[in-house]
Amino acid sequence: MLQAKIDITLRKTVADPQGLTIKHALESLGYQNLADVRMGKLVTIKLDTGDKQAAEADIKEMCQKLLANPIIEDYSFTISEE
Amino acid sequence: MLQAKIDITLRKTVADPQGLTIKHALESLGYQNLADVRMGKLVTIKLDTGDKQAAEADIKEMCQKLLANPIIEDYSFTISEE
Numbered sequence: 001m002l003q004a005k006i007d008i009t010l011r012k013t014v015a016d017p018q019g020l021t022i023k024h025a026l027e028s029l030g031y032q033n034l035a036d037v038r039m040g041k042l043v044t045i046k047l048d049t050g051d052k053q054a055a056e057a058d059i060k061e062m063c064q065k066l067l068a069n070p071i072i073e074d075y076s077f078t079i080s081e082e
Numbered sequence: 083m084l085q086a087k088i089d090i091t092l093r094k095t096v097a098d099p100q101g102l103t104i105k106h107a108l109e110s111l112g113y114q115n116l117a118d119v120r121m122g123k124l125v126t127i128k129l130d131t132g133d134k135q136a137a138e139a140d141i142k143e144m145c146q147k148l149l150a151n152p153i154i155e156d157y158s159f160t161i162s163e164e
Contacts, residue, residue, distance in 0.1 A: 001117065007087075007124050022125065026144055033130040035083065040124035042089050043104065046117040062108055 001082040002047045004059045006067060006075060009040035014072045043067055046082060055079055083164040084129045086141045088149060088157060091122035096154045125149055128164060137161055 010016050016038050023037035045062075047055050059077055068075040092098050098120050105119040127144075129137050141159050150157040 009124065009126065025148055029147060031140060031144065035128040035130045038126045040126065042091065042122035042124040044091065044120040044122065048115040048117045058113060062113065065111060066107055
């Protein structure tokens, strides 16, 4: 069993209103040293396989086909044994 | 400048309909070896400080106060130099 952890983040040039809202909320709670807050997605996929190389190729394809929007999002992932 | 990467995930006992929908979508694309898909949030916070210890305490507090819902969510974070 392998586990993939996929981080999907908005590209730096894309505005992130959700992150900005969190930043304002944190500032109103008294945290004044925030330079930037960005919101992203974390997808965890457990795969019924032991073949790490095939899993890497599959996860990359899943990101490109379905999980991430390549126009506005970047993705990165790590795969580990479960 | 420090950067905190915060993973917020649903607790294992909490149902994750969004993850299930992604699982079904991936299966319909032909990926048949998926054991589980879970959806979480990734918050990236840049802090205007060099004090890692204080930053860790702040981030933990932010998670407890605002970012995560401790009843249904777990959080973990890493802090690195920018």
